[in-house]
Amino acid sequence: MDFDDTPEEAAFRTRVRAWLEANATPKRSRDDRFGAGLDEAAYLAAARAWQAKKAAAGYAAIAAPREMGGLGGTPAMQVIYNQEEGRFLTPGHVFEVSLGTALPTVAMWGTSEQKAAYLEPAFRGDHIWCQLFSEPSAGSDLGNVRTRAVRDGDGWIVTGQKVWTSGAHFADYGILLARTDWDEPKSKGLTMFILDMKLPGIEVRPIRQISEESHFNEVFLSEVRLPEGARLGPEGQGWKVMLSTLMQERFSLGENFSGDLYDQIAGLARQVLWNDRPAIEDARVRAGIADAYIAQFGVDLIVRRGMSAISRGESPGPEMAAIKLIGARAFQTAGALALELGGAEGLIAAEDLGADWRLPQLFWISAPGARIAGGTDEIQKNTIAERVLGLPGEIRTDRDVPFRELEG
Amino acid sequence: MNFDFSEDQRRLQQELRRVLADHSTSANVRRVLEGEAPFCAATWRELAGLGALGIAIAEEHGGAGMGLLELCLVAEEAGRALAAVPLLPTVYLAAEAIARAGSPAQAADWLPRIASGEAVVSAVIDGRQQRVLADPPLRLSGTRLSGVANAVPDGLAARACLLLVDGQLVLADTTGSGVERREQRSLDPTRPLARIAFDDVPVEVLKAREGARVAADVVDGGAVLLAFEAVGGAERALHAARDYVMERRAFGRLVGSFQAVKHKLAEIFAQIEIARAHAYYGAWAMASGAPELPRAAAAARVAATTAYRLAAEESLHLHGGIGYTWEVDCHLHLRRARWLGQILGNEHQWRESLAASLIGKAA
Numbered sequence: 001m002d003f004d005d006t007p008e009e010a011a012f013r014t015r016v017r018a019w020l021e022a023n024a025t026p027k028r029s030r031d032d033r034f035g036a037g038l039d040e041a042a043y044l045a046a047a048r049a050w051q052a053k054k055a056a057a058g059y060a061a062i063a064a065p066r067e068m069g070g071l072g073g074t075p076a077m078q079v080i081y082n083q084e085e086g087r088f089l090t091p092g093h094v095f096e097v098s099l100g101t102a103l104p105t106v107a108m109w110g111t112s113e114q115k116a117a118y119l120e121p122a123f124r125g126d127h128i129w130c131q132l133f134s135e136p137s138a139g140s141d142l143g144n145v146r147t148r149a150v151r152d153g154d155g156w157i158v159t160g161q162k163v164w165t166s167g168a169h170f171a172d173y174g175i176l177l178a179r180t181d182w183d184e185p186k187s188k189g190l191t192m193f194i195l196d197m198k199l200p201g202i203e204v205r206p207i208r209q210i211s212e213e214s215h216f217n218e219v220f221l222s223e224v225r226l227p228e229g230a231r232l233g234p235e236g237q238g239w240k241v242m243l244s245t246l247m248q249e250r251f252s253l254g255e256n257f258s259g260d261l262y263d264q265i266a267g268l269a270r271q272v273l274w275n276d277r278p279a280i281e282d283a284r285v286r287a288g289i290a291d292a293y294i295a296q297f298g299v300d301l302i303v304r305r306g307m308s309a310i311s312r313g314e315s316p317g318p319e320m321a322a323i324k325l326i327g328a329r330a331f332q333t334a335g336a337l338a339l340e341l342g343g344a345e346g347l348i349a350a351e352d353l354g355a356d357w358r359l360p361q362l363f364w365i366s367a368p369g370a371r372i373a374g375g376t377d378e379i380q381k382n383t384i385a386e387r388v389l390g391l392p393g394e395i396r397t398d399r400d401v402p403f404r405e406l407e408g
Numbered sequence: 409m410n411f412d413f414s415e416d417q418r419r420l421q422q423e424l425r426r427v428l429a430d431h432s433t434s435a436n437v438r439r440v441l442e443g444e445a446p447f448c449a450a451t452w453r454e455l456a457g458l459g460a461l462g463i464a465i466a467e468e469h470g471g472a473g474m475g476l477l478e479l480c481l482v483a484e485e486a487g488r489a490l491a492a493v494p495l496l497p498t499v500y501l502a503a504e505a506i507a508r509a510g511s512p513a514q515a516a517d518w519l520p521r522i523a524s525g526e527a528v529v530s531a532v533i534d535g536r537q538q539r540v541l542a543d544p545p546l547r548l549s550g551t552r553l554s555g556v557a558n559a560v561p562d563g564l565a566a567r568a569c570l571l572l573v574d575g576q577l578v579l580a581d582t583t584g585s586g587v588e589r590r591e592q593r594s595l596d597p598t599r600p601l602a603r604i605a606f607d608d609v610p611v612e613v614l615k616a617r618e619g620a621r622v623a624a625d626v627v628d629g630g631a632v633l634l635a636f637e638a639v640g641g642a643e644r645a646l647h648a649a650r651d652y653v654m655e656r657r658a659f660g661r662l663v664g665s666f667q668a669v670k671h672k673l674a675e676i677f678a679q680i681e682i683a684r685a686h687a688y689y690g691a692w693a694m695a696s697g698a699p700e701l702p703r704a705a706a707a708a709r710v711a712a713t714t715a716y717r718l719a720a721e722e723s724l725h726l727h728g729g730i731g732y733t734w735e736v737d738c739h740l741h742l743r744r745a746r747w748l749g750q751i752l753g754n755e756h757q758w759r760e761s762l763a764a765s766l767i768g769k770a771a
Contacts (some may be wrong), residue, residue, distance in 0.1 A: 001477055001692050110638050210594065266767045281770045286763035287756070293766055294711050301685035304411040311409055319685070322678035378667075384677050386668035389650050392665040 009311065012077050016084045017127070019057055024088035027120050030260075031359055034089040044128075044170055047091035051125025060123035061099060068107055069120045075098035076311040097166060098122050099363040102129035102175050103228070105245040106194070109233035114194065120174065132195060132219060133242060139164075140379050141178075143239065143398075147221060150180035155307040156180075156193070156226040161218065164167075164373075168204045168217040175245065177238050182404040189403055190238030194230045201225070211365045259335040262293040265341070271356070272341045280339050288337045295330030297312040299323050316319055318388040325380045335363030411688065413477065421481040427454050428489035431680040434737055437552040440492035440598045441740070446565040447600075448492040452525050455482070456490075461499055462523025465515065469518035478694040480636045480687070487748075488644045490740050494528045494562035495637075496602070496751065500630045500648030501531035502570045509577055509615035509622040518568075518579075530602075532557050532564035533577065533623040534630075534746075536753035536761075546573045546606070551604045551613060553580055561751060564591055565604025571611075575618035595742035599751075628705035630752055632690035635705075635712035638748050639687050642680050642712070642719035645741040649673060649723035669726060676719045683708070685714035706762035713749040713758075720745035 005013055034050075035043040054060050062078040064070025071077075085092070103122050106114060120128040138144040147160025158178055168174065174195045181189030195202075201224040206214040233241040266289055269280035279285050302323055306316030338360035339346045340351070362384040371377050385391040398406055412423070432451045439445050455461050464479040465471025472478075479499070486495055502557040503522045506514055523528035539545075543556035557563075557571060569582050582589060586609040594601040615622060650673055653664035665670055690708035693701040724738035731738040749755055765768075 001410060001413060001688070001695065003411060003692075005409065009409075038488065063686055195761055213428075268768075278771075280767060283760070283770075286770065287759050287765070289767060290706075290710065290759045290762040293762065294707050295682065297686045297689075297707065298682035298711060301689050302681060303412070304409060305688070308409050308411045319681040320682040325674075325678050326682055378671070381674035382667070383669040384674035388677060389670075391654070391670050391673065392662055393663075395665065396668065408716065 006311065009076060009080055012065060012073075015085060016059070016081050018060070020084055020088050023053060023057070024090055026088055032089060034091045035188075037227075040170070042093065043091070045086075045093040048125040048128075050091055051095055051123075055124045058197045060125075061103070062117075064104075068115060068329035069123055069241075072312075074313070076307070077292050079307050079310060084116040088309075094128060094167065094170075097131050097171075098127070098129040099136065101245050101248045102131055102173075104248045105175055105192075105241060106232065108244055109192070111229075111242050114232065118194070122173075128167065128170060130165050130168045130174040130197070132165055132168070132174045132176040134164045135161060136163055139256065140376055142242070143190075145177050145179055145190060147176070147178045148182075149180050149191060149193065149226070151180075152225070154228050156228070156230070158193070158195075158221050158226060160221050162218075162221070164217050164218050165204075165217045166215055168197065168219050169206055173197060174219075175232060177242055178236075179403065180235055183402045184236070185400050186398055186403050186406065187239040188236060189240070191235050192232040192238040193226055194232050195224070195226070196230075199226075201226050209369065211362065211369070261296050261330065261363070262289045265289050265292060265334060265338045268338055268356060268360065270339050280354065285337070285341070287335075292330060292334040292337070295326055299327045299330070318384075321380065321384045321388055324370075325377055325384075328367065328377070331363055331370055335360055335367050339364050356385040389407070411692070413481065413688075417456050417478060417481060420478060424458065424460060424482060424485040425488065427458060427487050429578040430454075432486075432489035432491040432493075435489075437492045437598055437740065439687050440600075443597060446689045447494055447528070447562065451489075451491050452493045453759060455486075455493065456523070456525030459523075461495075461521070461525055462503075464501060465501075465523045469507075469515055470523040473689040477691055480633060480691040480694075483633040483636035484640035484687075487640030487744075489603065490598065490641065490644070490737070490744055491633050494565060496630065496634065497531040497561045497566065497570075498527070498529045499524055501533055502529035502568075502624055504626045504629055505531070505533065505570055505577055505614065505622060506579075508626065509618065510579075511614075513725070514579070514612065514614065527568070528566045529568045529570060530563045530582070530604075531559055531681055533570055533572040533619070534753050535572065535624065535753060536629045536757045538754070543603075543605075546571060546574050548576060548578065548611075549608075551578075551611055553609045553611045555577060556603060556605045558603050559592060559601045559751075561601060562599060564589055569597050569604060570614075572619065572623045572724060572758050575620040577614040577615060577623055578608060579610045579614060580609055584609065594747070596740075596747035598740065598744065599747045625701070627752065628701050629694045630699075631709040631758065632687065632694050633679075633703040634684065634748050634752060635687040635708035638712035638716035639680060639684050641741055641744055641748070642676070642683070642716040645716070645719040645723035645745075646673065646676050646680060647739075648737070648741075649676075649719075649726040651729050663726075672722055672726065676715075676722060679711075679718055684713040686711045689716065702720075703762060703765040706758045706765060709753075709758040710755055710762060713745075713755045716741075716745040717749060 035046050058071045059081055061070035062073040062081055063075050066072040106118050135145055149156045149158045174197055176193045176195040177190055179189050180191040201222045203220040205218045207216045209215055269285050272279045274282055302319050306320050309316045350361050386393055431454045436448050440448055459472040460482045462471030463474045463482055464476050506518050541558050546555035567583050569580050571578050586607045588605040590603050592601045592603050603724035633683055653669055656663045686708040690704040691705040720741035727738050730736055
């Protein structure tokens with residue numbers, strides 16, 4: 001048992017670190033961010049330039065095979081790269097969907113024409129991708145997709161509405177899940193498409209989140225015409241294609257989440273006085289800090305077990321299923337404790353209270369989203385119960401019914 | 409990175425699991441529960457025969473000379489099997505303390521007998537002590553010991569007791585004159601407790617000047633090992649509940665198909681995995697002598713204590729009324745989770761130890 005790299009991994013890490021030091025700027029603090037102060041157009045230009053540089057060095061798709069334009073490396077090498085890049089200012093989230101889920105799906109299901117057309121430009125950052133799955137009535141119940149794609153000559157006409165689409169407002173392409181057969185039960189009549197986001201009939205509206213940011217969008221599709229070459233994978237197999245997309249996420253390890261929660265609470269607790277004594281001396285605060293550490297570092301250790309499995313050439317074990325459930329809740333609990341330290345003054349926004357309060361306030365306002373996005377707590381628990389513990393699936397009334405006969 | 413046990417270690421774990429399933433049966437554990445034996449001698453003998461008691465003891469002293477990582481797996485499987493044996497005082501605490509702080513003669517005297525299963529040694533060496541009873545505390549006068557130790561684990565079965573008195577680690581013979589022992593009924597009768605009164609009893613001192621430091625290190629290691637026992641026990645309790653709700657029907661369906669039940673079991677699983685992750689980290693810190701040990705041990709102890717308590721309480725609950733009967737093993741987990749969680753400093757004290765390691769001691 002150790003935390004050391006194998007000799008090959010260590011050599012790769014040294015190479016990556018040297019390249020990053022020569023080509024990127026190290027983070028100066030935990031909330032230092034790439035492109036701070038740039039407007040969106042300038043930020044995206046800088047992000048694309050960074051991705052082009054990364055692709056030229058061979059780091060855009062480390063675990064992808066060489067014939068697809070990747071480096072032909074192992075998943076462990078990808079994890080090592082992610083860890084090292086995490087210490088530098090880079091625009092990771094812009095390409096998260098492109099490289100993390102959309103392009104692996106194109107690589108797995110695409111025709112040779114599609115792969116030739118889409119993989120390399122995305123690796124270089126010329127194309128940014130988004131993922132058009134969720135809809136107003138298809139969230140946790142993703143099989144309920146109602147966006148329709150109707151055959152029209154040798155192409156398709158797509159009409160419907162997508163929602164929670166990260167990055168749709170700047171994406172060039174997206175993978176789109178649409179219903180092509182209303183006589184099949186819900187998950188069987190779906191087909192995946194590649195959507196050129198610049199086609200006529202597409203309208204993107206940003207959603208203003210409770211954090212006042214707008215990472216997500218609504219996407220309205222009105223009679224968007226797609227050629228037959230836009231279909232990704234066989235007709236009627238969209239559900240299977242979508243599952244393979246979601247499976248990619250299990251390898252997206254190696255990035256730290258949110259710095260050290262306990263350390264941030266402790267920093268504030270040292271400054272704040274409770275009844276004229278530093279709050280950090282209060283037993284309840286100390287217990288809260290200890291519990292924040294247990295949850296957060298526990299998640300970190302589970303990730304390291306997953307990375308160890310990847311390094312051995314195996315798949316991470318079932319314990320990975322606990323990560324999001326525990327992590328998102330820890331985020332919410334710790335954020336609340338940090339804010340409570342300040343009492344009435346802790347209700348003053350960071351711009352007036354002090355920069356140290358910015359991240360805890362962001363944790364507090366983002367945590368409810370973290371508990372919903374990418375599978376709610378309840379869906380996570382169902383998954384653990386059914387897939388890990390072997391308990392029965394939920395009772396379903398919609399499984400064998402033609403979709404057009406379902407209500408709502 | 410290889411933050412996991414090796415294949416050889418996993419095979420050893422499987423072997424331990426198989427042997428313990430054969431010998432630490434519910435019937436054998438219940439003989440101790442009913443007070444018919446001070447511990448499960450058959451299980452103790454089998455563990456000795458496998459080399460498990462001396463797995464971390466050097467070969468020159470009759471051990472297997474493997475290491476503390478392997479001992480962690482012994483602990484996990486013992487916890488899973490609800491083994492009613494004196495591993496904590498004898499193997500986790502006494503053997504480790506004697507190996508580190510004993511003289512060559514003391515090591516040669518005690519370690520081979522511990523490894524062979526012949527000697528049961530008790531131990532009370534945690535600085536985090538609480539006092540309820542009004543007995544006179546232990547004190548040393550030169551090398552003579554007087555006073556009373558309460559809640560001594562396996563105190564009746566042991567022929568000697570390792571104690572931390574006035575910052576010194578001392579080894580007392582508990583079979584000679586001047587020693588008065590009686591059982592104190594334990595809330596987990598499978599892990600018995602005793603009151604031992606010493607009246608001017610001669611003791612052997614282990615490494616006079618470093619006793620407290622050695623004791624603190626050994627207790628940190630003990631916390632990691634108890635975390636493994638708790639993880640093993642918690643997983644067994646979780647699986648027992650899962651198996652029961654997959655069998656029991658109500659309202660025309662399996663109880664395990666209700667979402668309230670599924671979510672409860674999923675929550676227990678998640679808590680166990682967090683505890684396991686910290687236990688593994690504690691194992692790494694202990695086995696590699698890393699300076700992170702106090703922090704890792706405290707985190708493992710708190711996470712595993714809370715996980716086993718949750719698993720034991722909810723596993724009993726999910727069994728419904730049958731779970732509240734003496735015949736079903738649910739209460740063995742309820743009792744063991746409670747015993748493991750309090751025998752070596754309680755959860756709150758360890759949480760404060762963790763806080764002190766993260767942010768410094770409170771002024």
